[in-house]
Amino acid sequence: ARDWPAVTVDDFLGVSREYDDTKTRTGGFGRGVEILKMVQEHSGADVTPGALLYLTEILGNLARGLELNEVARQHYEVLGDICEHLGDLFGGGHWTPEHGDPGDRIYLPVATGAEDGPPAEPDLPSVGLAIPVMYGLDSLRATLDSLHAQAYPKLEIQAVDGGAGWSSLEAGRCPTVEWTSLPDTSPAEAINAGWQRSRAEILGWVRPGDRLCAGVLRAVGRTFADNPQLDLIFGNAIFVDADGNPCPVEMGGYRSAFWLGRHSTPGAETNWTVPQSTVFFRRRLLEKLGGLDPSLPYLADFELVNRYARHGRIAKLERTLALVRVRPGGEKIRWNGYLKEYYRLNRPTWPRFGTLAFFLRLNQFRIDFLARKFSRLRRGPKRWALGLMLMLAAGLRLFNPERLFAGRLKALPLAPPFLLPIPRLRAAPEPTWGKGRRAELRVFFCSPEIPVQPSRSGQEARDFLLLRNLARFCSVEVYSHSNAAPRQGQHRWPPAERFHTPAGTAAFSPNLISRKDSRPRLRTWISSRLRQLLLPVLGPRCPLQVTEQFCSVRAFLRPALRKALKRQPPDFLFVSPQTNPLAMTLPMDEVKSRLVLVLHQPETVQAEAVARERGGLAGLALSMEAARTRWFEQENLAYFDGVVVPCVEERDRLVSSYGFPAERILVLPRVVDTEWWQPLTTSV
Structure with missing residues (x-):
């Protein structure tokens, strides 16, 4: 248990969908037979659920190609049953395991007493941890060993016996632990009692069985010492079983062994939770706002963090701070x-x-x-x-x-420990809060929808990759203006500090919605319907796909963005894709940021090519759309200080057609994000 990276299986399965050399997509029946032989060789079974999935899919596709529609339908129904079975075993109803959990690229050395600690730092604040003792001695001793091995000079441990009767047994064995016996108390009441007895400046709590990773308390103490205005911090955690192995658990629709710490207030569009063993806060919050609410046995920690966040400043240490012990059974009861x-x-x-x-x-x-x-x-x-x-x-x-x-509510059984060795990932950069400084640059990224992975298009995948790269050295906020239907299944969100959506704006800042702009004018609505029917229409200046976005941009995005630009303008304002009309709706005298357009494909070239292939009224309508596309592209480019393009040819087209300076164009090729998906080189 010395070095554990937190990874997601889906990242590695994604390689088979990106590289045709794996042939899991296009190999046909021959590939199915090859998979079956490989399974028989390695497992000793005639067939496994995974092999049966591939074979059923291949047979269904072959039947559809032969126009045996009823046979194909029956095969696809069987395929759905197999996918559900695999989802029950490995991942929240998805046929690929563990959708939606970003990989934590931090090595996880567990705190032990094998090595000498770093030299004492006298300016570090005192830390007091409360432990509600409700379980057996084995899990409690593992927690105490982890805390003692931190070698933190100003550590107080308050163990509150809620009726288990261990205080008399352990008081003499652990003289550095202060024991209190409060029979018939709930965990929340026991933790509150421990905090009241503690005299430390920084407070937190851990459950018996949870362990802190090496160096956590010093990182926490240093963060608070360097940031006096900071009131609360939290981080990430890993779920482990009784033996200390990573253990995927039910996360409300999917399974994961990684607990990504994210904070959201009640009522937020997306609800995140914070691992309670990674929460540390200043005593002044406890004295002002009180402790845990005993009437909330499941979400007392969630309510506490949100209550403190409303009245104080919080931040995240972007590292894994704790290993959280999972006790089998009761998943459905807990989630309900x-x-x-x-x-x-x-x-x-x-x-x-x-x-x-x-x-x-x-x-x-x-x-x-x-x-x-x-x-x-x-x-x-x-x-x-x-x-x-x-x-x-x-x-x-x-x-x-x-x-x-x-x-x-579908609750999945706990999975067995990983059978395959977990690949080692590169270490993450040092957290900025730990050094008492923030990210140097601020970026606003505006797109119709928030880009996620797995993506539905190459455009969305490139936006996600761009956001990941920006987040390494920038503070990123993402704005979207589309009220699109929610995605099915679990998805990985980009690394950003805040997400602004129409639903979130309507919920928390309804005064920022321009209701008069939420619906198009009658003339615009009629002309758009005619253009959808490929009928020539005079009057509109912008192409149809741009016209259809103006209402949502003006109603939902522009008011919220203008307020943010006035309050604290970012260094860069990214707009994606090239059909996003946001720049045309903003008063340029209010925009102090540098505007960057993310261009994904040559819309003008494609529109002109499609128009040449059609004749009659449809051809005339498409020719008019191509002219509108060229006009919009030229007018829109004038608002931007820089452009990101996918290839050198597109850069040359912008330079030759519109005279855009070449030095202000960045070429970001269409590539696979190899930091998440690593190709495997094999010899045949």
């Missing part, structure tokens, strides 16, 4: 408890009843609830009736809807 308590915390934060923001939030709750508990229920009267009941219950606050259908 989480959902009930989260609704209780979340519902009072909804927008005022009757407003547009309220109905957007109510509809999103209905969509999420049905997707979580009735994902296989097709559209029809039953699904419609369930949705209506949910909207009435949540909208009128009749009762807590999460108390209903508790047995339908």
Whole structure:
């Protein structure tokens, strides 16, 4: 347990979809037979679920090619059953395991007493940790060993016996631990009692069985010492079993052994949690705002962090701080408890009843609830009736809807420890907060939708890669203006400090929505419908795909972005893709940032090529669209200080066609993100 990187299986499976040499996509029946032979050789079984998946998919494709549609349909139904079985075993109902958890590129040496600690630093603050003792001695001793091995000079450990009876046994064995016996108390009450008894300036808590990684307390102490204005910090964690092996657990729709620490307030569009063993805060918060809420047995830590965040300054140490012990059994009970308590915390934060923001939030709750508990229920009267009941219950606050259908929440069994060696990844850069400084540059990235992985297009994949590279040396905020339907399944979000979406703006800043711009004018609506039918229309200056974005940009993105630009303008404002009309809607005298256009494909060249292939009215309409595309491209380029293009040819086209300076164009080729997906070189 000395060095563990946190990785995701999906990153490595993604290689087979990016490199044709693996032939898992295009190998046909011959590849299926090869896979079957390989499985028989290595497993000794005639067939495995994974091999059966490939064979069934191949047979279904062959049947469809022979126009045996009914045979193909039956094969695809069997394929769906196999995928569900594999998802139950390995990843939240997805046929590829563990969607959605970013890899932590930090090595994880567990704190031991084998090495001498670093020299004492007298300016470090005192740290007090509370331990609620509710379990056996073995898990408690592992936690105490981890804390003692930190060699932190100003550490207080308050162990509160909630009725297990270990205080009398361990008091003499661990003289550095202060024991308190409070029978018949809950964990939250025991932790609060430990904090009250502690005299330390920095407070935190760990459960028996949890362990801190090496050097964590010194990193925490140094961060607070260098940042006096900071009130609370947190980090990432790894789930482990009783033997200390990484252990994927149910994360609400997918499974992961990595607990990515992210903070979000109740009512946020995306809800993240913070590993409680990585939370450290100043005593002044406890004295001002109180401790854990004992009435929330599942989300007391979530509520505490959010309460403190509303009244203090918080930050994240971008490293893995703790190994969190997982106890088998009760996953479904725990997740239903989480959902009930989260609704209780979340519902009072909804927008005022009757407003547009309220109905957007109510509809999103209905969509999420049905997707979580009735994902296989097709559209029809039953699904419609369930949705209506949910909207009435949540909208009128009749009762807590999460108390209903508790047995339908799919909870997956704990997976066995990893059978394959985990690849070692490069170490992550030092956290900026640990050195008392922030990122040097600030970037706003604006696109129709927030780019995620797995992506639906090459454009989205390039935006995601660009964001990952920017996040290494910049503070990034992402703005989107599309009210697109939510993605199915779990996705990896880009590394950004904040995400701004129309739903989030409607929920928390409804005054920033320009309602008069949310719908197109009648003339614009009619002309757009005619252009969709490939009929020639005079009047519009911009191409159709640009015209259709103006309303959402003006209604949702422009007001929020203008406020942010006035408050604290970023160094760079990235706009993606080339059809995004944001720059044309902003008053340039208010924009102090440098504008960068992310161009993915030659829209003008493609529009002109499509127009040449059609004749008649459709050809005339497409020719007019091509002319509009060229006009918009030229006018839009005038607003930008720089352009990111995918190839040298596109750079040369911008220089020759529009006279854009070549030195202000950056070529970012279409590549595979090899820091996440590493090709495997083999000899045949």
